Amino acid sequence: MSAGGPDWARLFRIACSLIRQVNSQQVIVDSWSFGGGTAMMLQIGHRESHDVDIFLPDAQFLSFLDPKLHDFEFEIMPSDYGGDGAGFLKLAFEEIGEIDFIVAHALTDTPTTKRMIEGESVDVETIAELIAKKIHYRGASIKPRDIFDIAAAAQHDRDALVGALRGHKDDVAKTLSAIERLNPDFVNATIAELMIKDRFKPIAQTAFEDAKAILKSV
Incomplete structure (x- = not known):
């Protein structure tokens, strides 16, 4: 844990900030969900997890979130980033963790539930x-x-x-x-x-x- 709180929380705030910046002029990323091991940890407390996985329904969203293509403001600057342009975008933060933006559709009938996380109303993926x-x-x-x-x-x-x-x-x-x-x-x-x-x-x-x-x- 760092001065800014748990590592996952810092990464989550950064991910939300990027989405807000993309949507500042018009809503582009209109749907996303919080999944992966950290979302599971927050729901059942099974193990420690630090990385943040954000799932997107449309591959076109990736280019709007890519720091190579846009001049974003960051709470912490990423130490590295990259992706394939079609399936994922990964942002690494040295000694903190990673944010993964992943293109994937829902696989269950009720895939998410609303939850407040770090002051954000979020669609969190169910277990x-x-x-x-x-x-x-x-x-x-x-x-x-x-x-x-x-x-x-x-x-x-x-x-x-x-x-x-x-x-x-x-x-x-x-x-x-x-x-x-x-x-x-x-x-x-x-x-x-x-x-x-x-x-x-x-x-x-x-x-x-x-x-x-x-x-x-x-």
Whole structure:
């Protein structure tokens, strides 16, 4: 944590400031949602997370948010930034974290809920939507951190998670296959290195098997 508050909060304020600056003359970025590990942390308090993921419905928004193309005012200047112009834009802030603007559509019937964060009324992605996106976009190359997040999400609301994933059985199958190929000792050791909150520490010890069981039940 720095003088400006938690790192995620500083990054979130910067992301919101960029969107406000883009919309200062006319509303261009008219829809976005806050997702990823930090949005999940704020809802269930499972582990520490610092980066900020902002999901956008339209790839055209990326160019309006690109510091290479616009003279933005920053609370903290990014140390690096770049993207592919079609799927993502990443802004890195040395010793703080990253802001990712990601083009992705909703995958669940009720993908967001309104919440006040840092004084902003924000569409925050639900736990089920967060996990559905992990499985859809990263399932085939799933990481131990994602496996823990699946287990933690199920601890929070297993029925809602399983129900949401039933519409994405192909993605679930690919994710389950990827998990089965991982070394359990490697997964458990990597999860143990995460900054897990006390209430979720018992889940860390069984997350590998828990995640597999959850996906098999879909």
